[in-house]
Amino acid sequence: MRKINSIEEAKEEIKKFKISDCAEDDVFFQALEEVLLSIYPLFKSGELYTLSAKNAIVKRLVMPDRVIKFKVAWLDDDNIVQVNTGYRVQFNNALGPYKGGLRFHPSVNEGILKFLAFEQILKNSLTGLPIGGAKGGSDFDPKGKSDFEVMKFCSAFMTELHKYIGPRVDVPAGDIGVGAREIGYLFGEYKKITSSYDGVLTGKPFFFGGSLMRPEATGYGVIYFTRKMLELEAKESLKGKICTVSGAGNVALHAIEKLLHLGAIPVSCTDSKGTLHDPRGLDLELLKDLKLKQRQSLQEYLKTHPDTEYTPISDYPKNAHAVWNIPCYAAFPCATQNELTANDANNLIKNGCISVSEGANMPSTKEAVSIMLNKGILLAPAKAANAGGVVVSGFEMSQNAAMQKWTFEEVDEKLKATMESICEKVAATAEEYHVKGNYVDGANIAGFKRVADAMIAEGI
Ligand code: NDP
Ligand code: 2IT
Numbered sequence: 001m002r003k004i005n006s007i008e009e010a011k012e013e014i015k016k017f018k019i020s021d022c023a024e025d026d027v028f029f030q031a032l033e034e035v036l037l038s039i040y041p042l043f044k045s046g047e048l049y050t051l052s053a054k055n056a057i058v059k060r061l062v063m064p065d066r067v068i069k070f071k072v073a074w075l076d077d078d079n080i081v082q083v084n085t086g087y088r089v090q091f092n093n094a095l096g097p098y099k100g101g102l103r104f105h106p107s108v109n110e111g112i113l114k115f116l117a118f119e120q121i122l123k124n125s126l127t128g129l130p131i132g133g134a135k136g137g138s139d140f141d142p143k144g145k146s147d148f149e150v151m152k153f154c155s156a157f158m159t160e161l162h163k164y165i166g167p168r169v170d171v172p173a174g175d176i177g178v179g180a181r182e183i184g185y186l187f188g189e190y191k192k193i194t195s196s197y198d199g200v201l202t203g204k205p206f207f208f209g210g211s212l213m214r215p216e217a218t219g220y221g222v223i224y225f226t227r228k229m230l231e232l233e234a235k236e237s238l239k240g241k242i243c244t245v246s247g248a249g250n251v252a253l254h255a256i257e258k259l260l261h262l263g264a265i266p267v268s269c270t271d272s273k274g275t276l277h278d279p280r281g282l283d284l285e286l287l288k289d290l291k292l293k294q295r296q297s298l299q300e301y302l303k304t305h306p307d308t309e310y311t312p313i314s315d316y317p318k319n320a321h322a323v324w325n326i327p328c329y330a331a332f333p334c335a336t337q338n339e340l341t342a343n344d345a346n347n348l349i350k351n352g353c354i355s356v357s358e359g360a361n362m363p364s365t366k367e368a369v370s371i372m373l374n375k376g377i378l379l380a381p382a383k384a385a386n387a388g389g390v391v392v393s394g395f396e397m398s399q400n401a402a403m404q405k406w407t408f409e410e411v412d413e414k415l416k417a418t419m420e421s422i423c424e425k426v427a428a429t430a431e432e433y434h435v436k437g438n439y440v441d442g443a444n445i446a447g448f449k450r451v452a453d454a455m456i457a458e459g460i
Contacts, residue, residue: 010040038444088136096130101175103137122447123383154185199400202393211396219254221388247335334359358382
């Protein structure tokens with residue numbers, strides 16, 4: 001068996017090894033390549049995990065168990081039939097039932113869902129909870145649709161999806177475009193079809209089975225993780241520090257909320273149309289009203305705060321984003337994949353940023369990750385930093401199974417402890433594999449090992 005002695009050799013080996021049926025510019029390939037390069041010290045030292053190992057552990061891990069693709073036909077408010085594509089990628093259940101969100105966004109395709117489901121396997125592994133990895137969704141765009149249309153789409157989507165899910169089989173949750181409203185409609189339809197009141201979805205509204213704190217969990221978790229990382233690596237706190245955030249959805253707004261609780265100064269957020277920069281600190285109550293309740297554009301913020309800087313997305317050069325050119329101590333990309341490019345990474349470093357925490361899934365391009373790690377930025381990778389959402393989803397599964405309700409304080413304490421313990425595990429793994437301070441490698445190695453060991457123990 002050939003031993004691999006350098007990262008260059010690992011890169012060559014990975015190119016030869018057919019890791020997927022996708023092109024090298026596909027997001028799925030991007031996610032696989034990052035993980036495989038991170039875990040190369042395991043190829044070097046351990047026979048169990050090498051690319052050519054007898055158990056084919058890497059080959060088995062990079063191929064989804066199944067990709068379910070289905071038609072979703074539904075009736076809009078003008079009584080016209082609309083047709084969308086629905087998906088569920090059940091990637092790996094070595095550690096527990098498939099678990100991961102549903103994304104409703106026009107950009108959704110199989111490649112995006114495969115990358116998200118693959119990342120979810122390692123993220124869920126890092127939580128220490130008994131959950132496997134999956135992701136699903138549709139190219140349906142909830143934006144501009146009436147509540148009734150969203151309900152009819154969700155019913156049609158669940159008519160097909162219900163065949164493949166169950167509380168011990170696969171437990172979907174929310175993601176972009178899927179919040180408590182959508183989960184409520186999906187749950188209602190599942191219940192109608194199956195006559196079963198199961199904990200088959202997480203992120204349910206509290207009054208019919210949801211966990212307190214699930215809406216806040218991802219955003220709060222990102223900040224708990226970052227606070228611990230700064231304490232361990234820089235002996236610093238977030239108090240009084242200027243922070244930039246992208247996105248203006250569930251993750252971004254709750255990250256902003258926790259930053260405010262800790263005395264930091266969050267000054268930016270973004271949506272699909274532009275960037276808001278309020279150097280005095282953001283007016284969170286107004287943002288929540290505009291984005292979560294009224295579902296309006298961030299530009300509306302200017303009506304209340306006319307002196308705020310707003311940059312429409314079209315006013316900025318390609319491959320750079322206004323939000324990452326604002327001087328800050330810590331940055332929090334919380335919108336979507338590949339929203340932080342090489343140019344953005346260079347601008348952040350030039351302006352004095354010392355830490356980047358990924359609230360979104362894979363928000364930094366491959367080039368940006370490499371620049372940030374080489375320049376000593378503390379980079380908290382998505383699969384560790386944003387695990388708080390799925391952690392509280394796991395808590396919701398426990399509460400549903402035991403027919404219990406935990407208080408907000410109980411969930412918050414457990415979330416804080418879990419995020420800190422993930423941070424410590426990632427830091428310790430990086431140190432063990434001689435890449436101290438490299439949380440990207442630490443997270444990939446620690447996440448991979450738990451899943452790989454379970455797969456080996458369970459046989460083929
Ligand atoms: P939401 O739908 O609540 O919000 C998404 C935000 O990002 C919106 O402000 C949206 O703008 C913006 N956005 C989305 N896509 C794009 C795009 N292509 N270009 C520019 N802006 C965009 O989603 P979440 O906050 O739940 O998710 C944000 C990120 O966090 C995603 O990467 C998701 O996978 C990840 N995540 C979510 C978790 C959760 O629990 N919800 C858990 C872990 C990770 P607009 O308002 O204009 O639509
Ligand atoms: O990316 C993610 O971790 C999520 N969208 C949440 C998944 C979940 O099952 O709560």
